[in-house]
Amino acid sequence: MSLAVGVLPNSTNNMGFDENKKDEEKKGISGATTADEVNETEEKLNRQMSEASLNGSEEEEEEEDEERKIELGPQCTLKEQLEKDKEDESLRRWKEQLLGSVDMNSVGETLESDVKILSLSIHSPGRDEILLPIPEGNPKGLWFTLKENTRYSLEFSFKVSNNIVSGLKYANTVWKTGVKVDSTKAMLGTFSPQAEPYKHEMPEETTPSGMFARGSYSAKTKFLDDDNKCHLEINYTFDIRKDWAST
Numbered sequence: 667m668s669l670a671v672g673v674l675p676n677s678t679n680n681m682g683f684d685e686n687k688k689d690e691e692k693k694g695i696s697g698a699t700t701a702d703e704v705n706e707t708e709e710k711l712n713r714q715m716s717e718a719s720l721n722g723s724e725e726e727e728e729e730e731d732e733e734r735k736i737e738l739g740p741q742c743t744l745k746e747q748l749e750k751d752k753e754d755e756s757l758r759r760w761k762e763q764l765l766g767s768v769d770m771n772s773v774g775e776t777l778e779s780d781v782k783i784l785s786l787s788i789h790s791p792g793r794d795e796i797l798l799p800i801p802e803g804n805p806k807g808l809w810f811t812l813k814e815n816t817r818y819s820l821e822f823s824f825k826v827s828n829n830i831v832s833g834l835k836y837a838n839t840v841w842k843t844g845v846k847v848d849s850t851k852a853m854l855g856t857f858s859p860q861a862e863p864y865k866h867e868m869p870e871e872t873t874p875s876g877m878f879a880r881g882s883y884s885a886k887t888k889f890l891d892d893d894n895k896c897h898l899e900i901n902y903t904f905d906i907r908k909d910w911a912s913t
Contacts, residue, residue, distance in 0.1 A: 779831040781897035783889055784863055787821040788812075793910070800900065808882075809902040811911035815875035821867040824889075826857045833892030836868075840885045847883075854889075873906055880906050 788796040788810065798810060812818060822836070833856060840848040854866050873879070882905050889898045905911075 778895075779829040779859070779891070780827040781831050781834065781857075781889065781891070782825045782827070783898045784823040784825060787823070788818055789821060789867070790816055790818040800898070804900055805902045807903070809904050811905045811907055812873050813910045814873050814880055814906050814908060816873050817870055818873065819868055819870040821865055823863045823865050825863045826859045828859055830856060830858050831891050831897075832856045834897075835890055837888045837890065838885060840883055842881065842883050880908065 783800050785800055786798045788798070790813075796810060834854045836850075836852045836854055838848075838850045839846060852868065857864055882903060884901070884903050886899070886901050888896055888900075890896050
């Protein structure tokens with residue numbers, strides 16, 4: 667997906683794979699005597715290679731994050747933020763608008779913001795919403811299936827507590843057969859703490875199609891803020907197939 671958990675490339679090409687190379691790999695699978703056996707063996711190999719690529723790319727991504735890290739000033743509590751620049755009327759109104767109906771008695775003395783990603787929803791025209799609660803740890807096995815050549819969008823639900831989270835952003839990387847096929851980054855914005863969850867929907871995209879696009883993918887999704895604090899990192903696998911998974 668340039669899965670924000672993200673999304674796959676917005677195209678119907680072969681996602682960077684060479685047809686001749688794919689044919690040679692298929693011929694080299696030993697013990698596969700039928701098309702079904704070839705497909706089953708390839709799916710297992712693809713999933714293993716994609717999952718292995720998650721670990722192999724971690725150091726590279728960490729180095730990139732360090733290079734882009736922004737040096738920010740000292741953090742302040744909400745009460746301290748409100749006390750600053752009180753003589754600036756426009757700035758005071760902006761702060762009040764940003765904070766809304768925050769209960770200062772419960773969050774005003776806390777430095778660190780707390781962002782909890784609650785769920786991922788997948789929307790596709792003509793279909794019911796697919797709601798996926800964010801598990802503790804990584805999802806076990808296949809997390810979801812998408813239909814090829816289908817329009818869809820991702821929506822995240824999250825809750826902000828304690829303090830303002832500044833520059834919350836989404837980063838997602840997708841692999842297939844050990845090859846990175848997509849990398850997406852998106853700025854979600856700055857959010858004040860509130861009792862009700864926020865919802866953010868990603869732009870609509872279209873899954874790729876064709877025999878080279880179908881199969882198993884692995885992905886890593888992160889939510890970080892301007893302080894480079896990671897509020898969620900989740901690794902998962904998903905499939906693109908000829909049709910939606912049966913419910």
